[in-house]
Amino acid sequence: MKSLLREMKDTFGKNDDFFILKEHFVNAPVVFLGFKSLIDLPKTLISIQKNMDSIFQSDKTFDQLMHWIGEVKVNDTKEALSAIVEGKLVILLQDDKDQKYVIVEPISQVLNRSIESPTNENVLQGPLSSFIEDINTNIGIIRKQTNSERLQIRSYSVGTDRKKTLSVLYFENNANIDLLQKIVKHIESNLEKEINNVQDLSKMMGFSPWLAVNKFNMTELPQEASKFLVMGRIIMFVDRIPFALVLPGLFWDMFAIENDRNFPVPLMLVFRSLRIIGYLMTLILPGLYVALVAVNPEVLRIELALSVAQSRDGVPYPALVEMILMLVILELIMEASVRLPKSIGPTLTMVGGIIIGQAVVEAKLVSNLLIIVLAATTIANSTLVGFQNTLSTRLFKYIIAILASIYGILGIMGGLVLTCTYLAGLTTFGVPYLYFNMKKEEI
Amino acid sequence: MDRSFQVVIMYILTHLSLIFFLYPRNIIASTDEGHWIPIIIGLLFHFVTITTYLKGLSYFPKKDLINIYLGIGKGVAIFFLIPTTLYFLMIIILTIRAYSEIISIVFLSKTPLWAIMAFLLFMSTYLASKGVEAIFRTGVLIAFLFLPLIILIFCSSVQNVDWHYLFPIVDKEFTFFTNSSFYVSFFAVGGGFLFLGFIPPFLSYQRKKILIGALFLIPCFVLSVYIPILTFGQATASTLLFPFVVALDTVEMDWLIFDRVTMFFLMSLITFIMLYISLVLWKTIRIANVCFPSFKPTFLTITLSASIFILCLLIPNWNDIERVFLWNTYLRFYVMVAIPISVFYFGKRLRKE
Numbered sequence: 001m002k003s004l005l006r007e008m009k010d011t012f013g014k015n016d017d018f019f020i021l022k023e024h025f026v027n028a029p030v031v032f033l034g035f036k037s038l039i040d041l042p043k044t045l046i047s048i049q050k051n052m053d054s055i056f057q058s059d060k061t062f063d064q065l066m067h068w069i070g071e072v073k074v075n076d077t078k079e080a081l082s083a084i085v086e087g088k089l090v091i092l093l094q095d096d097k098d099q100k101y102v103i104v105e106p107i108s109q110v111l112n113r114s115i116e117s118p119t120n121e122n123v124l125q126g127p128l129s130s131f132i133e134d135i136n137t138n139i140g141i142i143r144k145q146t147n148s149e150r151l152q153i154r155s156y157s158v159g160t161d162r163k164k165t166l167s168v169l170y171f172e173n174n175a176n177i178d179l180l181q182k183i184v185k186h187i188e189s190n191l192e193k194e195i196n197n198v199q200d201l202s203k204m205m206g207f208s209p210w211l212a213v214n215k216f217n218m219t220e221l222p223q224e225a226s227k228f229l230v231m232g233r234i235i236m237f238v239d240r241i242p243f244a245l246v247l248p249g250l251f252w253d254m255f256a257i258e259n260d261r262n263f264p265v266p267l268m269l270v271f272r273s274l275r276i277i278g279y280l281m282t283l284i285l286p287g288l289y290v291a292l293v294a295v296n297p298e299v300l301r302i303e304l305a306l307s308v309a310q311s312r313d314g315v316p317y318p319a320l321v322e323m324i325l326m327l328v329i330l331e332l333i334m335e336a337s338v339r340l341p342k343s344i345g346p347t348l349t350m351v352g353g354i355i356i357g358q359a360v361v362e363a364k365l366v367s368n369l370l371i372i373v374l375a376a377t378t379i380a381n382s383t384l385v386g387f388q389n390t391l392s393t394r395l396f397k398y399i400i401a402i403l404a405s406i407y408g409i410l411g412i413m414g415g416l417v418l419t420c421t422y423l424a425g426l427t428t429f430g431v432p433y434l435y436f437n438m439k440k441e442e443i
Numbered sequence: 444m445d446r447s448f449q450v451v452i453m454y455i456l457t458h459l460s461l462i463f464f465l466y467p468r469n470i471i472a473s474t475d476e477g478h479w480i481p482i483i484i485g486l487l488f489h490f491v492t493i494t495t496y497l498k499g500l501s502y503f504p505k506k507d508l509i510n511i512y513l514g515i516g517k518g519v520a521i522f523f524l525i526p527t528t529l530y531f532l533m534i535i536i537l538t539i540r541a542y543s544e545i546i547s548i549v550f551l552s553k554t555p556l557w558a559i560m561a562f563l564l565f566m567s568t569y570l571a572s573k574g575v576e577a578i579f580r581t582g583v584l585i586a587f588l589f590l591p592l593i594i595l596i597f598c599s600s601v602q603n604v605d606w607h608y609l610f611p612i613v614d615k616e617f618t619f620f621t622n623s624s625f626y627v628s629f630f631a632v633g634g635g636f637l638f639l640g641f642i643p644p645f646l647s648y649q650r651k652k653i654l655i656g657a658l659f660l661i662p663c664f665v666l667s668v669y670i671p672i673l674t675f676g677q678a679t680a681s682t683l684l685f686p687f688v689v690a691l692d693t694v695e696m697d698w699l700i701f702d703r704v705t706m707f708f709l710m711s712l713i714t715f716i717m718l719y720i721s722l723v724l725w726k727t728i729r730i731a732n733v734c735f736p737s738f739k740p741t742f743l744t745i746t747l748s749a750s751i752f753i754l755c756l757l758i759p760n761w762n763d764i765e766r767v768f769l770w771n772t773y774l775r776f777y778v779m780v781a782i783p784i785s786v787f788y789f790g791k792r793l794r795k796e
Contacts, residue, residue: 280588296550301702407562408551413710414566417585417717421566424580425573434580 038087070104217249278383287404295408460715502790
């Protein structure tokens, strides 16, 4: 059996940021082991020295001293290796008899960003702190926001090669016990799977990866997360993912945000109706344009029909091709503006605006009515809550537009029925996606 | 959990979709004057049937029609369920064929008929394959989207009425009893209530609320016949194939960007029809699943839809549709009378034991 020190040297010795420091504690030889990149070594050594000095005054044995500064473990090589990788300081006691070592929580390097305002969500007149990558900070933020003894937290360590901490949070009397048990069962039976992104987490929960709608509701805001907990949902945190993942995600979450309740009720109702109108407009407008121009022009009033036909004068291809072309260009612009660095981004926006706004219409490649329709659609799409929901809606509108080009207004209605059917068929652990519960036992 | 709201909404939607297309023509064709008498008789029949049916079902809590009959005996089950299955199949074929024809006539004249039928059938099959709870949830969503539109257009359709066409009010000879159109008109009252017997294992509902929902339909029945009569008069209205649709065409709304609102009204009704067909399809698959338990439900769904599509293609024109409608009327009366009464009778018998 190799000694612990030999084991450490074999596993980590080639890393240049791994330090092996031989020291003396009360005349007993000890070895400090750890990663320089994770531990702030000078500060840690100073603090341990101070601890030792103050404890040294009160007459304690060496063993008691060791228990005081950290966790004492014997012979557990795997534990020691994973402690080092996690960023802890391991103090090896050079003892001939057994391999004793102490795991000390050191002063770590500052490797996390501070708590800032959210980057993916905007808040008007509401709290602005958002979750960060470190899971302990996130759980601390939630505890501060909820401030209740009924908040329960269970943590798991998942993964074999790349380990992550996964935490499940719930409110004791509000959460659906059935739901909680199913989630815990899925986690506990899949502890060896690696969780690096939300797709991995979905697979662990048993969701099909081919869904158009994300069954998790992802939020960066503690006030949202806290409200979901009170409503009875279950929140999961994964280390290094700066979002609270709420299960189950429901359809109404797209329209209702907790920050609405910072306004009086009529205003809240107005905001929510606006979002519903935005959703319907996103789905229907592109299809309506295609249907009214290509398939059913007799539905429009004669003046409007003539002006629509005039705006399409000289456009060489059918309305559907025109629509899909411009939609694709718009999607490209949106994706490109995410990729570009902040210094070049505005240039692209300007170029895109000029191309789409003026040049493409004047070159008679598309009609200007289409530009208006597309602008309205994009704006309406952005009124929805949750970035992933806007993406799902963007997907559905293509399907409705294609159906509209074949069947006209029937295609739009049929496409809406198709979307409703798809959403109605989604369930998360027995809770349907279209769950509306106005009663006290919410979810 | 009490899902009465969903069930009532579905009830209303399926009946609305059936009322506004062919029912007015049948009632107008059945008699020359006093149309309210056949309507009232139809409605009375409807209410009696539903009350009996619901009462009978209440004796068998949480059991659906198939299990009730199988619990009594295999022979009884065959005697009642086979005609029902045939009835359902014919309804699906007829509805899809008739409504595709209507769509083709009114707005999509350049699209081939088979494409429209394939579209309707695909939507309904997809919805039916998701299960009954998904069908009901879709129903609520669709009601939320389209019901306000329908009610608005319906209310505006009284724009061009001339109340003098109301007279004569009473038909002294009751001539409609000998007219086959009267009996065909019962498809609107009898077509959509059987689903209440198939859903108890999945959704629970209260009888009272269904009856209240049925009350809401009464003005729809009456007005769907009287608005064309009041707008055009009996003589003109009897020549029209779709009187209510044509009456809607006369409505003018200055402030809307659309010329006529008929299109949206009809399209909303078509979505309700998709719901209705998916419900009937689901019921048929349930029965078929009991008879052939070895086949997977998805396989049954697809085979059934494919065969229905082929059968729909075999009906060449509107006259044949009317003929098949007439044949279906016999089946319909059998199903409408036999099943509620039998369920009620068996329930009472079970109670006595």
